[in-house]
Amino acid sequence: MTATLTPKDFATATPSWWCPGCGDFGVLSALKQAMAELGKQPKDVAFVSGIGCSGKISGYLHSYAFHGVHGRALPVASAIKLANRDLTVIAAGGDGDGYAIGAGHFVHAVRRNIDMTYIVMDNQTYGLTKGQSSPTSATGYVASVSPDGNPDTPLNGLALALAAGATFVARGFSAQPKQMVAMIKAAVEHRGFSIVEVMSPCVTYNKINTYAWFKENVEDVTAREDYAPNDRAAAFAALMREGDIPLGIIYKEDRPTFEDRTGLPETPIARLDLNAARERFTAMQAAYR
Amino acid sequence: MTATLTPKDFATATPSWWCPGCGDFGVLSALKQAMAELGKQPKDVAFVSGIGCSGKISGYLHSYAFHGVHGRALPVASAIKLANRDLTVIAAGGDGDGYAIGAGHFVHAVRRNIDMTYIVMDNQTYGLTKGQSSPTSATGYVASVSPDGNPDTPLNGLALALAAGATFVARGFSAQPKQMVAMIKAAVEHRGFSIVEVMSPCVTYNKINTYAWFKENVEDVTAREDYAPNDRAAAFAALMREGDIPLGIIYKEDRPTFEDRTGLPETPIARLDLNAARERFTAMQAAYR
Amino acid sequence: MILNSVEVMFGGQAGDGSLTTGDLIAGVFKRMGLEVYTYKDFPSRIRGGHTNYVIRASEHQNYGMADAVDALVAFDLEAVEAHIEEMRPGGFVVFDNTSETIPDDLRRDDVTWYEIPLAKIAKEQLGLELVRNTISLGVLGALIGMDPEIIRNDVRGVYQRKGEKVVDLNMRAIEAGESYVLEHFADRPSGYGLVAGDDGDRLIMMGNDAIAYGALVAGCRFMAGYPITPATDVLEWMSKQLPKFGGVVVQAEDELAAITMTLGAAFAGVRAMTATSGPGQALMTEAIGLAGVLEIPVVVIECARTGPSTGMPTKTEQSNLNHLIYSGHGEIPRVVLAPGTVHESFEIAVTAFNLAEKYQVPVFILTEQALCQSKATLAPLDVEAVEIDRGKLIDSGEVVFGEYKRFAFTEDGVSPRVIPGVPGGMHLAPGSEHNDAGVITENPRNRARMMEKRMGKLVSMRDDLPNAVLHGIADADIAIVGYGANRGPIAEAVQRLAAGGVLTRFLQLRTLWPFPEDDIRAFVRGAQHVFVVENNYTGQLMQLIRAVVGPLDALHGVRKYDGRPFRPIEIIDAVLETAGLTLRRAQGDIAQGDAAAEVV
Amino acid sequence: MILNSVEVMFGGQAGDGSLTTGDLIAGVFKRMGLEVYTYKDFPSRIRGGHTNYVIRASEHQNYGMADAVDALVAFDLEAVEAHIEEMRPGGFVVFDNTSETIPDDLRRDDVTWYEIPLAKIAKEQLGLELVRNTISLGVLGALIGMDPEIIRNDVRGVYQRKGEKVVDLNMRAIEAGESYVLEHFADRPSGYGLVAGDDGDRLIMMGNDAIAYGALVAGCRFMAGYPITPATDVLEWMSKQLPKFGGVVVQAEDELAAITMTLGAAFAGVRAMTATSGPGQALMTEAIGLAGVLEIPVVVIECARTGPSTGMPTKTEQSNLNHLIYSGHGEIPRVVLAPGTVHESFEIAVTAFNLAEKYQVPVFILTEQALCQSKATLAPLDVEAVEIDRGKLIDSGEVVFGEYKRFAFTEDGVSPRVIPGVPGGMHLAPGSEHNDAGVITENPRNRARMMEKRMGKLVSMRDDLPNAVLHGIADADIAIVGYGANRGPIAEAVQRLAAGGVLTRFLQLRTLWPFPEDDIRAFVRGAQHVFVVENNYTGQLMQLIRAVVGPLDALHGVRKYDGRPFRPIEIIDAVLETAGLTLRRAQGDIAQGDAAAEVV
Numbered sequence A, B: 001m002t003a004t005l006t007p008k009d010f011a012t013a014t015p016s017w018w019c020p021g022c023g024d025f026g027v028l029s030a031l032k033q034a035m036a037e038l039g040k041q042p043k044d045v046a047f048v049s050g051i052g053c054s055g056k057i058s059g060y061l062h063s064y065a066f067h068g069v070h071g072r073a074l075p076v077a078s079a080i081k082l083a084n085r086d087l088t089v090i091a092a093g094g095d096g097d098g099y100a101i102g103a104g105h106f107v108h109a110v111r112r113n114i115d116m117t118y119i120v121m122d123n124q125t126y127g128l129t130k131g132q133s134s135p136t137s138a139t140g141y142v143a144s145v146s147p148d149g150n151p152d153t154p155l156n157g158l159a160l161a162l163a164a165g166a167t168f169v170a171r172g173f174s175a176q177p178k179q180m181v182a183m184i185k186a187a188v189e190h191r192g193f194s195i196v197e198v199m200s201p202c203v204t205y206n207k208i209n210t211y212a213w214f215k216e217n218v219e220d221v222t223a224r225e226d227y228a229p230n231d232r233a234a235a236f237a238a239l240m241r242e243g244d245i246p247l248g249i250i251y252k253e254d255r256p257t258f259e260d261r262t263g264l265p266e267t268p269i270a271r272l273d274l275n276a277a278r279e280r281f282t283a284m285q286a287a288y289r
Numbered sequence C, D: 001m002i003l004n005s006v007e008v009m010f011g012g013q014a015g016d017g018s019l020t021t022g023d024l025i026a027g028v029f030k031r032m033g034l035e036v037y038t039y040k041d042f043p044s045r046i047r048g049g050h051t052n053y054v055i056r057a058s059e060h061q062n063y064g065m066a067d068a069v070d071a072l073v074a075f076d077l078e079a080v081e082a083h084i085e086e087m088r089p090g091g092f093v094v095f096d097n098t099s100e101t102i103p104d105d106l107r108r109d110d111v112t113w114y115e116i117p118l119a120k121i122a123k124e125q126l127g128l129e130l131v132r133n134t135i136s137l138g139v140l141g142a143l144i145g146m147d148p149e150i151i152r153n154d155v156r157g158v159y160q161r162k163g164e165k166v167v168d169l170n171m172r173a174i175e176a177g178e179s180y181v182l183e184h185f186a187d188r189p190s191g192y193g194l195v196a197g198d199d200g201d202r203l204i205m206m207g208n209d210a211i212a213y214g215a216l217v218a219g220c221r222f223m224a225g226y227p228i229t230p231a232t233d234v235l236e237w238m239s240k241q242l243p244k245f246g247g248v249v250v251q252a253e254d255e256l257a258a259i260t261m262t263l264g265a266a267f268a269g270v271r272a273m274t275a276t277s278g279p280g281q282a283l284m285t286e287a288i289g290l291a292g293v294l295e296i297p298v299v300v301i302e303c304a305r306t307g308p309s310t311g312m313p314t315k316t317e318q319s320n321l322n323h324l325i326y327s328g329h330g331e332i333p334r335v336v337l338a339p340g341t342v343h344e345s346f347e348i349a350v351t352a353f354n355l356a357e358k359y360q361v362p363v364f365i366l367t368e369q370a371l372c373q374s375k376a377t378l379a380p381l382d383v384e385a386v387e388i389d390r391g392k393l394i395d396s397g398e399v400v401f402g403e404y405k406r407f408a409f410t411e412d413g414v415s416p417r418v419i420p421g422v423p424g425g426m427h428l429a430p431g432s433e434h435n436d437a438g439v440i441t442e443n444p445r446n447r448a449r450m451m452e453k454r455m456g457k458l459v460s461m462r463d464d465l466p467n468a469v470l471h472g473i474a475d476a477d478i479a480i481v482g483y484g485a486n487r488g489p490i491a492e493a494v495q496r497l498a499a500g501g502v503l504t505r506f507l508q509l510r511t512l513w514p515f516p517e518d519d520i521r522a523f524v525r526g527a528q529h530v531f532v533v534e535n536n537y538t539g540q541l542m543q544l545i546r547a548v549v550g551p552l553d554a555l556h557g558v559r560k561y562d563g564r565p566f567r568p569i570e571i572i573d574a575v576l577e578t579a580g581l582t583l584r585r586a587q588g589d590i591a592q593g594d595a596a597a598e599v600v
């Protein structure tokens, strides 16, 4: 266990179910790389995913993996962290899973600020159900359920996170592994709820937001030397600016976590001796006499 | 029907179930006043509310009122508008109803931008269930379910709306009726989804955010002459600024509605003759021959 | 006069303090050595609206209301209008006539009327209208003979933290009430009396508190919940206690989060639960299926209220048994347990956690407003006797990766369960169908086998399920089946029917799923009449019984769906009428409410 | 050789175009005058993973698969491995041996093997590997005698919009396939033949399309939905069509929104529906209760798949009948209808909307993957015969405010229903219990009466519910009950058992709730054996039947829960085995799959 880890240590025997060229491959390998570089042990990693092509990722990371129901990865992951704070807890899922059916949990997981990481694999479509519009699809995006074009305004998940009080907000692109690895590492090391949105092209259904298109449109904000990722309003402005898609660590702040504010003991709850304190229990009955 | 209307025309015979002094009384009378001044006919108003003390408001406005399940006022109201675009559709509910269980629908109703109005009656607590913390309760707020103080960071619903692409965002205070009436009128007249958040004190459970407290902390942004409600980033900054609670129309923008983008016909769907187009139906079978 | 058996109803407007006074009365009765049961009937609003609080005292615990109200303390006319018909002939009414008077048509002449300007006295003599509650306490005490010392001690206990002035004010209020009775009604005895006995070593507890306490003792250290009447008590109780024992409570954003958080915590190895009521339970449906297929032990408390939809949120009903048993797409093993008393609420909470972990299934505890928000006196709860059985849990040491299979096929269908952190146990837990190692597969043979493995647990668990309790005479011709809050009124009806010469037997189900088919078959055998008593419209329990014994003519449904619990007489009458029987002793004698009450 | 009866299975990897080719084959069979049924078995992924498409052609419509596969077109070894056992002795396999070879243990010698380097030919002769599908079409055509002209016309039809080059390429592909057979297998006949007949005036349609089309014709003008397999087809179909008829479709953020939007639109007076599958249905539970108490007519389509939880999302099952009937807290009147054929899918969609509005209740249409995603040939659908009955809807004129009561107590429990915009009809529609005017009240008498009013509708609607269909011999000793996709295989089993000398009767239920108790009682009467055929583990339909007729020894469950639909022989065998019978004619003769097939 002391030997230094490599991405291989996080590989599973299960062959992936993704289409050749799917952006999700990039996310997976960056994640393995980051875990290895952080020296995490598979046994200490709890990895929770949603439902979707992206959601299948939990089957490909050697860890304690939980592939739950659509849109609920965050509550599951949040509770795992509270139940055993010694674990490194990561949740991952698609733009539909996280921003459509999961939008409510997303907002609340953000403001709860539990020490965990959430990776949104954004392909701007519902891949697994064959390419309908998702909350991040462009207005006018033509899909089976929006033959006349998606009538809605795309949702900016990271801006939403900022509004909900996020303490770590970053965006990557699955064709830029180095940056992704660095970002995921920073996110995991961040004390609190960290969100990393990764632009992860769906090569089968999304013919608009392709790798080529992204290469055209992404811009690394951290490159701009005038950019300081500690101003919420500025970060919001950067995210809202029409046109290019900012990449990098867009906002970061230190704030007490849910664990801090509830005074959660250092001993993981999962390690408590349930038979202790019997006499204290009995004593409690006095209140009912 | 041509006679000018008064708030009385929107009164119901049902006595209110609110506690004496509840902020919700102010919201109700402002709403009646606004409807009357706008010359709406009760028969043409669909009023949908959530569950909570606030949710009871639908029983007190003479109209076609729908008192549904907790957290779903917006989808119900959105569909009513699409089903009959001739109606004036208003949804109302509490901070728990709208920002906790209803948070996902809130975000999506905002980005869908259907022509309707949503009034959030914010008392920073769950009134009807006897005063637990709500998404807008201050961190540290002591309540039955958070005896050691609310560990979460309060949610800024209006900032969330801005991030989700809101086209009309305003905030009022139930002790300032004039401004509320003006705001509700502007909201209803806005073409698109308009949200009006009203600070509506719970005199029974919330001993922190009282009328007195609000009088201390609210500030009318529209008063500042340097404030222009057409800059999303500036509006976000104003809402996020620590300290005072901005009141007034904080942001406004004209953008095509869901109805525009889907080319929804002028004839309300509810008025269609279902027996028309029989031969067109038969012709469709050719595609299956 | 009637000794040691009285049902007091406190009636007024919500939020006027009658609940506090009701609790005080209950406490005094207990300290006088009597058995107490309380029932709250309040509206779904915070202030105003008719509310009433029933406190029943008797020599034996009946776990339910009597046939009728003996003493109505009415703070307004609405209370009289709403409940005058529920009064027992010979009972009495204390009425605050400060601002209202009793119209003749309501003035029943078979009850004694004590009209007292409570509010007036409170304002004029004591300077605070609110204390009329305490005055009424003095009045009631004087009328039925509640121990003046005990009253004063308890009142002091309640108001102490508010300072001596408040305590003193309330002392004078009691005084005022007592003396008013002496001065004005010396010649008008109430006909009821209490003989102070020994309180002994007893508790008085609410059903919800007993469940929460049981959960804590059973090792529950995580709870996620979303407030909803009548389940919020559990969330509140746990919020206060869990942190003291190293655990945590999360107030979730909704029930979808509450149940999935509960799954997450349980997956990580913590005994976890959530508590909700109908509407919230409906939202948890999908996740319960996930718990079933992932074989995660979770305990879900259902505090049932009146549906459908928002219905009558503060009223009682037994209308979601079907939901707990049948909801969800696909089939999973699940357990539904229903306590019938406060004591059983504690025991079943403990059992629920053991069953959940031993068989790795979701376990529902089904209770209802008339039980979970009702208080009752009971013997102390035996914490030492509680045993925690975590089943095939592997939370330490290590397992061999590759050999270890989380969903291994076994004799009893239960697979060894590792938790995150255990070396070698890494695996995928997928809501999709999977093989023994957790790998997703759609292979038909594996699928069939996995279904058999999971569902087989319903059979292997049989011997560990709470048994059904037989009340009454085992071989009586008349049989009654019921569960939950109806345990009280049915058992009382059985007792009183016997006293009246009609023998019956009553099977109180405590495990509702897997359905105790054998018990039902055996119990029904040879019965001339089988009455299925339940608080719903469609007869959900009846339907389950019919599937086991067939649609026998002997099966009769006794149902109530107006949001109110049964009173024993309703069951007695249903039995007698259907069976075409009359009581050997006249109804009046035994309609007394407490079978054990002596009639002097 | 076997004429006009063949079951072709196309097996390869998901996303390799075999679905298109399968559809083409189905079309050609139809145009040759044969009856067609198709079944898709694909994995829950987009590209890769074994998938197969079954196309069955016969002279009579069987609405299901045969006992075995006659012709397996295998694009890879995995397809052979997975299905070789399902092959009928005497059948044949077309195998692409470009890169793989058949191991001996798989090489059954009772089937004919045609090994062809399809991919190689495609790449080398035509320069595009993908066209191996079309080549295989030519191969299959030549082997079983599909009309070359029809093949070419249909292929042209499909590829036309892609331009002449593509069309031409595919023409040459067909050519290549045909000539390969001529050159290499002239001496090896497949043993199957088709005689081109008259297509006549028929359609070929998928179950989901028939439901969507029925809904449109029935006047549905609003749909809200959230994508989920296998229900997405309905959402997609409506998205294309509704806007053309003045309606609108909303892709909701989740199912909670989809169902509450549907309620909103219906409240406003529009015929509205949503469609989902198990997981989404679970999330709709709470809102269905609201529809019940508010008496709002909504139609909810359930396209069932394999549970629990994510289960096997693309496979079939009948495991959420219980959920549709029993889920939710509190009790509401609801209707569950289940079509058994594509034609019935259309009819029942129409009926559902009429029932929903006439009785102001939620109506579920229960279908399942093996029916809703299967195509079948059928006679044209009679649109003119469709009648729209909106019941007591008041959508024009005006009502007198104060007199009009939205929830008025009536004979049949149905109250006149105004929609927003109608003068005088203003009222509150609350999910809380209310009086006839919609005012919230917790009065016990009103409550009981309201429950009786709402639930009473289940009785008043009886005569309007789709009847159960009797198949087979009315007075046969052996009875079979089933519904949905099992209608096909059961009816075929009945036919073939008769041909074999064993008489049976089959009751196909189309209304599952309110449960047709009388029909069941009458049907079961006098039967020696009653087989209840269903695709689930616990026997949900069986449980319902037991509650009506009791747990008779004569009741036998025939169940399958591996995600795959029944094949007729499974039912035939179950019947014969349990009844201890054998067929007068040897099994082989009639196991032929199409009772009407001639055996030359």
Ligand SMILES: Cc1ncc(C[n+]2csc(CCOP(=O)(O)OP(=O)(O)O)c2C)c(N)n1
Residues within 6 Å of the ligand: A051, A052, A053, A054, A055, A070, A093, A094, A095, A096, A097, A098, A121, A123, A125, A126, A127, A128, A129, A134, D226, D227, D228, D229, D255, D279, D280, D283
């Ligand atoms: C409750 C529920 N509703 C719907 C579905 C069907 N479904 C599966 S994945 C998915 C969305 C996938 O989109 P996304 O989350 O963006 O993941 P992607 O496939 O694009 O990676 C949907 C709607 C489901 N499984 N459960």
Ligand SMILES: Cc1ncc(C[n+]2csc(CCOP(=O)(O)OP(=O)(O)O)c2C)c(N)n1
Residues within 6 Å of the ligand: B051, B052, B053, B054, B055, B069, B070, B093, B094, B095, B096, B097, B098, B121, B123, B125, B126, B127, B128, B129, B134, C226, C227, C228, C229, C255, C279, C280, C283
């Ligand atoms: C699904 C569901 N969960 C919980 C409840 C219980 N409940 C009723 S109102 C309410 C919250 C009320 O808070 P808010 O929306 O802020 O309204 P307020 O009473 O403060 O005006 C809750 C949790 C419910 N009715 N339905």
Ligand code: SF4
Residues within 6 Å of the ligand: A017, A018, A019, A021, A022, A023, A024, A053, A054, A123, A127, A128, A201, A202, A203, A204, A205, D046, D047
């Ligand atoms: S469909 Fe799109 S998202 Fe899904 S695996 Fe294929 S490429 Fe990836």
Ligand code: SF4
Residues within 6 Å of the ligand: B017, B018, B019, B021, B022, B023, B024, B053, B054, B123, B127, B128, B201, B202, B203, B204, B205, C046, C047
């Ligand atoms: S509890 Fe609070 S919110 Fe509810 S009615 Fe009373 S004052 Fe208003």
Ligand SMILES: [Mg+2]
Residues within 6 Å of the ligand: A052, A094, A095, A096, A121, A122, A123, A124, A125, A126, A127, A134
């Ligand atoms: Mg996506």
Ligand SMILES: [Mg+2]
Residues within 6 Å of the ligand: B052, B094, B095, B096, B121, B122, B123, B124, B125, B126, B127, B134
């Ligand atoms: Mg509130």
